[in-house]
Amino acid sequence: MTDGGISNTGALPYLKRMMQFSWQRNALLADAAANIDDPDHRRRDVPVAEFQAAMKAARERDQGLPTAMPIPGGQGPFADTEGIRFLPDGIRLDPVETGDFRQHDGNDRNLERVMQDLAENALSFRLASELFRKEHDILRSAIRERP
DSSP states (O other), X not given: OOSOSGGGSTTHHHHHHHHHHHHHHHHHXXXXXXXXXXXXXXXXXXXXXXXXXXXXHHHHHXXXXXXXXXXXXXXXXXXXXXXXXXXXXXXXEOOEEOOSSBOTTSOBOOHHHHHHHHHHHHHHHHHHHHHHHHHHHHHHHHHHTOO
């Protein structure tokens, strides 16, 4: 990346954004689980595919490759999308109603789907945080000049 600094090179900025996205999305999913029995509750979420497309486009821009995704705003190579705004110190999500499983009481209730999304999101966060930690361990070893 062109932002400078050793912590903004390689996979680190992408892992950081992945952890930020997973953290923010977890709040949306936890809200859906907490309100599973509330009448007229509408589940809100940001599609993971939208985030993945933004990450892919950022990587292509970072590598100097042409990309179909324009940069209307954002931070560095990360371009804002319809539901995701990239800020210097985080991500802001603009979720939309999913409306997948509307029930007779107006609730968008599907406990199995919410639990599946929570589990997948937790695994995504854990993967990104483990890789982020390993990258920092490598940097620390290089700075200390020993493994």
